[in-house]
Amino acid sequence: NAGVMQNPRHLVRRRGQEARLRCSPMKGHSHVYWYRQLPEEGLKFMVYLQKENIIDESGMPKERFSAEFPKEGPSILRIQQVVRGDSAAYFCASSPTSSEQYFGPGTRLTVT
Amino acid sequence: GENVEQHPSTLSVQEGDSAVIKCTYSDSASNYFPWYKQELGKRPQLIIDIRSNVGEKKDQRIAVTLNKTAKHFSLHITETQPEDSAVYFCAASIADSGYALNFGKGTSLLVTP
Numbered sequence: 001n002a003g004v005m006q007n008p009r010h011l012v013r014r015r016g017q018e019a020r021l022r023c024s025p026m027k028g029h030s031h032v033y034w035y036r037q038l039p040e041e042g043l044k045f046m047v048y049l050q051k052e053n054i055i056d057e058s059g060m061p062k063e064r065f066s067a068e069f070p071k072e073g074p075s076i077l078r079i080q081q082v083v084r085g086d087s088a089a090y091f092c093a094s095s096p097t098s099s100e101q102y103f104g105p106g107t108r109l110t111v112t
Numbered sequence: 113g114e115n116v117e118q119h120p121s122t123l124s125v126q127e128g129d130s131a132v133i134k135c136t137y138s139d140s141a142s143n144y145f146p147w148y149k150q151e152l153g154k155r156p157q158l159i160i161d162i163r164s165n166v167g168e169k170k171d172q173r174i175a176v177t178l179n180k181t182a183k184h185f186s187l188h189i190t191e192t193q194p195e196d197s198a199v200y201f202c203a204a205s206i207a208d209s210g211y212a213l214n215f216g217k218g219t220s221l222l223v224t225p
Contacts, residue, residue: 004155033212042118042201043156045212055210091155099144099207103155 002027004094004104005074012110019079019086021107025094032075033101034060034067037089049075082111114139116204118216126224131192133219135202136184142214144207145178145185150218151198159200160187163207192223 005024013019025032030050035043045059049069060067064082069075079086089108093101115138125131137145146161162169162176162185169176173192178185189196199220203213 031210035213040218042215042217043213045214048210048212056212059212093213097208099205100146100158100161101213102158103148105155 004029004092004102006092006104006107008107009105010108010110012112013082014112015083016081019082019109021077021079021090021092021109022074023077023092023094023104024074025092026096026102029094029096029102031095031097031101032069033093033095034075034077035091035093037091037106039088043091046077079109082109084111087111114142114204114214116202116214116216118202118219120219121217122220122222124222124224125192127192127194129192131189131196131221131223133187133200133202133221134184135186135204135216136182137204137214138183139204140183141206142204144205145176146203146205146213147174147176147187148201148203148215149198150201156201189221192221194223194225197221197223 032049034046037043047060047067048056064080066078089106091106093103095101118135143164148156149159150156173190175188199218202216205213
C-alpha cells in the first residue's frame, strides 16, 4: 500500500507566478488535510477536504490560496501570485477516519 | 480554538537515558492526541497516539500518558538511541469529527552516543 504521495518535491517560483501542489492520498483514504510548515516551526492547518468538498478552510488565507479534491485525481493546493512569504514546506496528510493522519513527503516551495 | 504548548523546545540526552516531552492543551473537547517524529527534511511520522478514554499507552520503548483533568500529555522514550534524534511534535484534535490537528511547536531531541 503506497503511502501519501506529493509532487513536486521541490518547486521554485518567481514572485507573481502560480504554484500548484499535488497530493495523492493513501488508497482507501477519503480525508485530505493540507498543512504549512515554516522553517523551525510546527505545522499549521490550512484546509480539510473530502472528495469534491471543502469541509474546513479556516486556516487558509482568504486571497490567492485555493484547494480542491476532485472526484478523480489528486488533491491540489493552488497559490496564485506567490510572494516570498509563501516559501515554506507544504504537507498533505490523509486519513481513513478523520482521526489518525498520515503525511506525505511534502513540497518545498521557494519563491525567488 | 485549541492551543497546544510543548516543552522543552530542545532536549539533549545521552544514549541509554530516558527522554520526556510534555504538552498541554486548552480545549477540553479534544480527545485525540498523536505524536509525530520528523527527521530533517522528511515527513512527520506518526509514532504513537492516545485517546482520552485511556490514561497510558505503550509501544516498545515509547509511551504516552494523558491527564485529562490537568489537560496535559507526555511522551516518554526509554533507552534512547542516536536514531531517536529528531524533532517531535505533539498534537490535539477531536477524533472522528474531521477536526484538524493542532500542533505544538516541536521538541528537537538530540541523543549523543
